Amino acid sequence: MFKREREMESTGEGEGYLPLFETKEAKGQNAYRLFSLSRFVGIIMVWVYRITYTPVELEQRWAWIFLFLAELWFGLYWVVTQSNRWNSVCRYTFKDRLSNRFEDKLPGVDIFVCTADPTIEPPMMVINTVLSVMAYNYPTEKLSVYLSDDGGSDLTFYALLEASHFAKHWIPFCKKFNIEPRSPAAYFSTKADPLLVDSNALSSIKKLYDEMEYRIETATKLGRIPEDIRIKHKGFSEWDSVSSPRDHQTILQVLIDRRNPSAVDIEGGSMPTLVYLAREKRPNHPHNFKAGAMNALIRVSSKISNEKIILNIDCDMYSNNSDTVRDSLCFFMDERKGHEIAFVQFPQCFINITKNDIYGGSLTVITKVDLPGLDGYGGPLYIGTGCFHNRETLCGRKYSKEYKFDYREIVEDKVQESMTELEETTKILADCTFEKGTQWGKEMGLKYGCPVEDVITGLSIHCRGWKSVYCNPTRKGFLGVAPVTLAQTLVQHKRWAEGNFQLLLSKFGPFSCGLGRIKLGHQLAYCVYGLWAPNCLATLYYNVVPPLYLLKGISLFPMKLYEEMEHRIETTSKLGRIPEDIRIKHTGFSEWDSVSSPRDHQTILQVLIGRRNPSAVDIDGVPLPTLVYLARAKRPSHPHNFKAGATPFVVTIHV
Numbered sequence: 001m002f003k004r005e006r007e008m009e010s011t012g013e014g015e016g017y018l019p020l021f022e023t024k025e026a027k028g029q030n031a032y033r034l035f036s037l038s039r040f041v042g043i044i045m046v047w048v049y050r051i052t053y054t055p056v057e058l059e060q061r062w063a064w065i066f067l068f069l070a071e072l073w074f075g076l077y078w079v080v081t082q083s084n085r086w087n088s089v090c091r092y093t094f095k096d097r098l099s100n101r102f103e104d105k106l107p108g109v110d111i112f113v114c115t116a117d118p119t120i121e122p123p124m125m126v127i128n129t130v131l132s133v134m135a136y137n138y139p140t141e142k143l144s145v146y147l148s149d150d151g152g153s154d155l156t157f158y159a160l161l162e163a164s165h166f167a168k169h170w171i172p173f174c175k176k177f178n179i180e181p182r183s184p185a186a187y188f189s190t191k192a193d194p195l196l197v198d199s200n201a202l203s204s205i206k207k208l209y210d211e212m213e214y215r216i217e218t219a220t221k222l223g224r225i226p227e228d229i230r231i232k233h234k235g236f237s238e239w240d241s242v243s244s245p246r247d248h249q250t251i252l253q254v255l256i257d258r259r260n261p262s263a264v265d266i267e268g269g270s271m272p273t274l275v276y277l278a279r280e281k282r283p284n285h286p287h288n289f290k291a292g293a294m295n296a297l298i299r300v301s302s303k304i305s306n307e308k309i310i311l312n313i314d315c316d317m318y319s320n321n322s323d324t325v326r327d328s329l330c331f332f333m334d335e336r337k338g339h340e341i342a343f344v345q346f347p348q349c350f351i352n353i354t355k356n357d358i359y360g361g362s363l364t365v366i367t368k369v370d371l372p373g374l375d376g377y378g379g380p381l382y383i384g385t386g387c388f389h390n391r392e393t394l395c396g397r398k399y400s401k402e403y404k405f406d407y408r409e410i411v412e413d414k415v416q417e418s419m420t421e422l423e424e425t426t427k428i429l430a431d432c433t434f435e436k437g438t439q440w441g442k443e444m445g446l447k448y449g450c451p452v453e454d455v456i457t458g459l460s461i462h463c464r465g466w467k468s469v470y471c472n473p474t475r476k477g478f479l480g481v482a483p484v485t486l487a488q489t490l491v492q493h494k495r496w497a498e499g500n501f502q503l504l505l506s507k508f509g510p511f512s513c514g515l516g517r518i519k520l521g522h523q524l525a526y527c528v529y530g531l532w533a534p535n536c537l538a539t540l541y542y543n544v545v546p547p548l549y550l551l552k553g554i555s556l557f558p559m560k561l562y563e564e565m566e567h568r569i570e571t572t573s574k575l576g577r578i579p580e581d582i583r584i585k586h587t588g589f590s591e592w593d594s595v596s597s598p599r600d601h602q603t604i605l606q607v608l609i610g611r612r613n614p615s616a617v618d619i620d621g622v623p624l625p626t627l628v629y630l631a632r633a634k635r636p637s638h639p640h641n642f643k644a645g646a647t648p649f650v651v652t653i654h655v
């Protein structure tokens, strides 16, 4: 049985085809749809209530009308959000099948790590991220790790240099004891399983790490690289001509060249290529932030390793699951569906969420609800980190049914030049004038000019016909650092809200570029984020105006029956007359047209409930008593005899 399965798998296609991943409808989807429908009915009832009970008094009327508009907006926005809840899916990968079919033909992967500021993003954190991805459970000689340093900092470079040495111990240690997670700092802070990890090996690797940390921290505190370290690597001399982080030439240093026979770890195993890049920056050239850095990396890596798959992560997101590369390949390499997939997005998960998460930094709704929902309509957003891309689709290729990617590695030596030569010839690709007159930032690579360069880039990939998938295995792929202060949170959310709103209105938005190219559900799902910003208007109104009215004793929300009645009567009493819309509801009011004063009027007799009338029943169908209003006639010239004069009349009537 097992053998047959293997044989079929080796073909990959044909009748016995076993997919590399499976897609299931999210649990409880039908129950959710039912709930959603009932909620929609509720929303309509709120709207109906608002329209039916619009108050007449001007003072309340406008507040009420705007409250209705806010509720109308919330209701419609809620309808839009249903797009990424209605059709949620979950994906499961079969890594054993991948390995059975492709273990010796696995493709190479280029891994991009972005950092921008050595003070906000300390070099120790950056290299922990780098080390975690260098130690993936994947053929090491097929990995190339690139660090883009927009801070142009020699401290970061130094830390990476240290990491390149430490990796020679770290990678074999990880593989030997099969540990998780593979970021040293994160691993040392968890309790190692003494049954799995040899305690001597553990203490010696911990010692190496502590020493490295000490050297890096000392240099960081010093603020510069000590002379004895500077002379150890030619790379440091580049900083002689760096005048500031915003004004320097391209610095490109290949720290490990995996083709070099001496690039082996302490046990003789192969090493991944490791590259440091600080692209050129000049004060009068726009650098386009992370998008600019990513595009420089795409070009530079195309000369050095040029792998078909690119993983990009932020420097504060270490790999928490060493099988992530294999998970993503289960999508790309699936024989039937793989050729439609442009990128595989993992969720952003965080290690530093505070107990009550008061600023919502964990992004739970996005990662647990929205992204699986988007996946049902054509794919999740590209959220800038923890994402595997197909290099060609990221560089602008359009989808076509006929074109199929072949990810299987063809063994050929792609690069012939020596690394020093290569550094020289490749450098110019990261110069700031290089993109002039090219499609970079427009049709190629990440798009420029939008604060959410990731979302706009992902959308344009979807508009070119590609799908994406959301992969969220139980063991999280990446763990990062979320903003924890109010100020950081506000800055981040303002950028997201602003960026997505700008995208919605731009010609690259879901309803302009996406029109006719992506599904309606997908368009609406993108809209959820595009409408974050305008949502604030309705929210502000809803939060500010009703409390202000409450201060004046006026409630703009439904009250209970008695309170409502009381409210109507009290307002009418205060008004001193019956408002027109109430007058027209009962003929009785017309009697007062001929009343000149309380002491001078005709008899007014109104039977409000007549018990002989079959319709005079309460809400349970029980008959009601007769209810009569009487104002006996009064004329100034006639004595009215007070209460004694009033009573006989009632007795006469009550037959």
Ligand SMILES: O=c1ccn([C@@H]2O[C@H](COP(=O)(O)OP(=O)(O)O[C@H]3O[C@H](CO)[C@@H](O)[C@H](O)[C@H]3O)[C@@H](O)[C@H]2O)c(=O)[nH]1
Pocket: 114, 115, 116, 117, 121, 148, 150, 288, 289, 290, 293, 313, 314, 315, 316, 383, 384, 385, 451, 452, 453, 454, 455, 492
């Ligand atoms: O000029 C720059 C600015 C930033 N970065 C890097 O970009 C990443 C994200 O920047 P950060 O300031 O941390 O922004 P966040 O708000 O945390 O980023 C979130 O939102 C961004 C925009 O939507 C996405 O790109 C990110 O992946 C996502 O984590 C970090 O690694 C930075 O080092 C650069 O490389 N160059």
Ligand SMILES: [Mn+2]
Pocket: 314, 316
């Ligand atoms: Mn960040």
